[in-house]
Amino acid sequence: MLKHIGRIAKTKKRVIVAYRTLPGDPTSCVCITTETLETADHDFVMQLVESNSGQTANEFAEVMARSTLSDGSNMLARLHTTGKMVKVPTAEVEMTPDLKTTIRLDELNEVIAKQKGVSVEDLAIKSSSAERPVTVVEPTPEEPPSLGNETTGVLSDEMIASNYRSQADAMFKEAKRLREEAEKLVPTKKKTKESA
16 A cells, blocks of 8 residues: 555546645645656656655655655755646545555545544644745646745745754654654663673
């Protein structure tokens, strides 16, 4: 089973879900339509989805923010600035973790929220400050959809730093949890000083 993989329900076009929901807009997500990617970019993105870090990430965009494409550019920033990331209603996306399973993203978000004991709106990545880590601009017919700075279409350093802090906090919590699990399995033996 693979996380983050889905398709647009009406067209069956394959997508990778970068953000399952957005701050202030729990009924929308941000997807990458895989058929619009260059071959090299497609391969790098798919390798990342299938990687351990891709599969353990809560939101795929978290891993994209710290990964590069074949040309060395930041994956999240470049796919965003080149219009490869689009805002889509969650009810129009079907998640397909394997060949037999299909679940609408809005329904999956409800299940995840219920398991975590939070609302769907609380699932969105939030920064520690008042500023939101993701800003989505609705496209006009003449312009492609974009994330980030509305005038330049580029993720700001503050947004990227906020995402990094959020990822670091999540990794710290996960490391602490794993250490506690390890201690339950086999407690660390205290070294004793031998007298000379």
